[in-house]
Amino acid sequence: MPVTPPRNLTELFLGFLSIGARSFGGVMPWAHRVIVEERRWMSPEEFTATIGLCQFLPGPNVGNASIVLGRKWFGLKGSIVAFLGFFGLPFLWVLALASLYSEFALQPGVKSVVTGVAAAGAGLFIGTAIKLGKPIAGKPWALVVLMACFIAVGIGRVSMLIVIPAAAVISYLLAKRGLL
Amino acid sequence: MNILLELGLYFSLLSLLSVGGMPSVIGEMHRYVVESRGWISHNDFIEMFALGQAAPGPNVLISSLIGWKIAGVPGALVTLAAMCGPAGVLSFWVAGVWERLQGTAWRAVAQRAMAPMVVGLILSGGFVLATPGGAPDWRLWIIAAGSAWAMVATKLNPLWMLAAGAAAGATLL
Numbered sequence: 001m002p003v004t005p006p007r008n009l010t011e012l013f014l015g016f017l018s019i020g021a022r023s024f025g026g027v028m029p030w031a032h033r034v035i036v037e038e039r040r041w042m043s044p045e046e047f048t049a050t051i052g053l054c055q056f057l058p059g060p061n062v063g064n065a066s067i068v069l070g071r072k073w074f075g076l077k078g079s080i081v082a083f084l085g086f087f088g089l090p091f092l093w094v095l096a097l098a099s100l101y102s103e104f105a106l107q108p109g110v111k112s113v114v115t116g117v118a119a120a121g122a123g124l125f126i127g128t129a130i131k132l133g134k135p136i137a138g139k140p141w142a143l144v145v146l147m148a149c150f151i152a153v154g155i156g157r158v159s160m161l162i163v164i165p166a167a168a169v170i171s172y173l174l175a176k177r178g179l180l
Numbered sequence: 181m182n183i184l185l186e187l188g189l190y191f192s193l194l195s196l197l198s199v200g201g202m203p204s205v206i207g208e209m210h211r212y213v214v215e216s217r218g219w220i221s222h223n224d225f226i227e228m229f230a231l232g233q234a235a236p237g238p239n240v241l242i243s244s245l246i247g248w249k250i251a252g253v254p255g256a257l258v259t260l261a262a263m264c265g266p267a268g269v270l271s272f273w274v275a276g277v278w279e280r281l282q283g284t285a286w287r288a289v290a291q292r293a294m295a296p297m298v299v300g301l302i303l304s305g306g307f308v309l310a311t312p313g314g315a316p317d318w319r320l321w322i323i324a325a326g327s328a329w330a331m332v333a334t335k336l337n338p339l340w341m342l343a344a345g346a347a348a349g350a351t352l353l
Contacts, residue, residue, distance in 0.1 A: 020237060027238045053278050056291065058198045059267025060240035067268045068275045079272055090237025091244060095256055097235050098245050109350060116323055116349015118226045118309060120341050121233035123324035125203045125306035127331025133299040142296040149300025153207050154307040160197055160208040167297050175293035
C-alpha cells in the first residue's frame with residue numbers, strides 16, 4: 001500500500017480536523033483510521049512508532065502526535081497547523097456542552113447521572129492502569145514502585161511535584177540494575 | 181497572584197509531569213484546585229471530568245473545562261494552552277533526539293523505569309475520582325469496578341461504559 005504524506009498545509013489541517021471532529025469514545029482509534037487507513041499518510045508501523053514516542057512524552061498523546069507529525073512534514077508551521085486543526089472543534093463544543101449543562105445542572109436527577117458517568121470514567125482509568133500493568137505484574141520491584149506511587153499520590157495526596165522526582169530516581173536505579 | 185497567571189503556571193508544570201497523559205495528573209490537579217486552593221468544589225470537578233470524558237475529543241479538554249469553571253473562557257484557553265504548550269515544545273524537540281536513540285540501552289532503561297510510575301499514577305487518578313473527599317461510597321466503587329472490568333475484559337467502545345455509568349447513577353444515587 002503506497003503512502004503519500006499530505007501535500008500541503010490545508011490537507012494537513014483538514015485531516016486533523018476530521019480526527020478531532022469524530023473522536024467519540026477515544027481519539028487514538030480515529031487518529032489511526034484517518035492517518036493510516038483513509039488518507040494513507042504513513043504506514044501502520046510508522047504510526048505505531050510515533051504514538052509510542054508520544055506515550056513516553058508528557059502531554060496529551062494525540063496532541064503531541066499532531067506536533068511531531070506536523071513537524072515531520074512541514075516543520076514548525078506544520079506543527080501549529082496540525083495542533084489547531086486537531087483541537088479547534090472539540091474545544092468549542094466541549095465549552096458549548098458545559099454551558100448547556102450549567103442550565104440543566106439544577107434539575108433533579110441530572111447530578112446523579114453525571115456522578116455515575118464520572119464514576120464510570122474513573123473506572124476507565126483503573127481499567128487502563130490494569131491493562132498497562134499486566135506486562136509488569138510479574139516483577140516484584142515494579143509492583144513496589146507502582147504501589148508506592150499509588151499510596152503517596154492516591155491515598156496520601158502528596159504533591160506529584162515531590163513524588164515524581166523521587167520515584168523517577170529510584171525507578172531509574174532499579175531499572176539500571178535490571179530489576180524492572 | 182492573578183488567577184489566570186497562577187492557572188497558567190500550575191498547568192504548565194502539570195503539562196511536563198503528565199507522562200501517560202491526563203489520567204496521570206488528574207489526581208494531582210484535584211489536590212491542587214479543590215483541596216489546596218479551593219477554587220472549585222469536588223462536585224464541580226467531578227461534573228467537568230464527566231463532561232470531558234463523555235464529549236468527543238481528547239480528554240486533555242477536561243483541563244480546559246476545569247479552567248472554564250474557575251475563570252470562564254479565558255481560564256479555558258489558558259489551561260488548555262498551558263497543559264499542551266510545554267509538553268508540545270518538548271515533543272517538538274525530543275522527536276529528533278528520540279529517533280537517534282532508537283535501540284540504545286539508555287532508552288530501554290528509561291522506558292522500563294517509567295512504566296510502573298505511570299501505572300501507579302493512573303490508578304491514583306481513578307481512585308481519587310471514584311472517592312469524593314476521601315470518603316468511600318460503595319455505589320461509586322461498584323460503578324467504577326464494573327466499567328474497569330468491562331474495559332479489561334471486552335472490546336466495547338468506552339462510550340458504552342459511560343452510558344452504563346449514567347444509567348447506574350440515575351438508579352443508585
